[in-house]
Amino acid sequence: MTMKLLYGAGPQDVKGYDTQRLRDAFLLSDLFADDQVNFTYTHVDRLILGGAVPVTTSLGFGSGAEIGTPYLLSAREMGIANLGGTGSIEVDGQRFTLENRDVLYVGRGARQINASSLSAERPARFYMNSVPAGADFPHRLITRREAKPLDLGDARRSNRRRLAMYIHPEVAPSCLLLMGITDLAEGSAWNTMPPHLHERRMEAYCYFDLSPEDRVIHVMGRPEETRHLIVADGEAVLSPAWSIHMGAGTGPYAFVWGMTGENQEYNDVAPVAVADLK
Ligand SMILES: O=C(O)C(=O)C[C@H](O)C(=O)CO
Ligand SMILES: [Zn+2]
16 A cells, blocks of 8 residues: 655645646546555645555555554545446445445444455456545445436537536535546536636546546636646546636546535535636
8 A cells, every 4th residue: 555645735836836846736647556555645635535456456455554543544534436347345344346436435433444356357446535534424335326416517518417426415424525426428528617616625536437548638726827737547636725627528538526625515616707717
């Protein structure tokens, strides 16, 4: 298991960043590797992002040695989304089978987590978000069918998409984590229209189901001074509370969004008109 550290940056810092510096601060490129569990501990609301791809062996984790607690989830909750083939997650002996696009909520207090794939030919690809939690909620599998869908956008504006809420008060309650998956409709390219800010929550996007030759152009920054990141399949982007977020793909794609902060009010957002962006 690896644990990288990322300290984050403010809007004043970003003014002087070149491309590489911006990517180093906001783009996570090495979450997924065969037979590895890779975490990045961010100082953006202390969100930990992780990836686990069990191919030839099952992968175990759960120690808190890197973060100063007995176990990784002694004072945290976690969402695990399966972006690959069928796999299973065992939490302290309780086994959950995750098909593609299923999400497991793991409540505070879990000690040992083991991840495995049903088949090495099509391994599971587990994407994880973990945030500090001050309350206990039971572990729970949320299947793709149980997620709450929300149809958004307009095909004529190339932003038709279906958002599915998984870890959300109306579907599966948690302490402060929110997690869902958004799919672009065929022929649509733009996510998160209109772009927005949510001062009371940070967010992370993990783009997936993108062809190797395609990229998502993810737009971030203050509305009056935007920046962009060119993002490949399996890469994740940090979106601090001060940053807008929206993106367009050069081919079909989907993304997992995860949020934490002061509240779980999905609609507590400040939209920004595209015409006001610079
Ligand atoms: O396409 C969208 O719109 C989204 O998926 C938006 C994210 O869920 C989001 O930014 C929530 O704040
Ligand atoms: Zn958002």
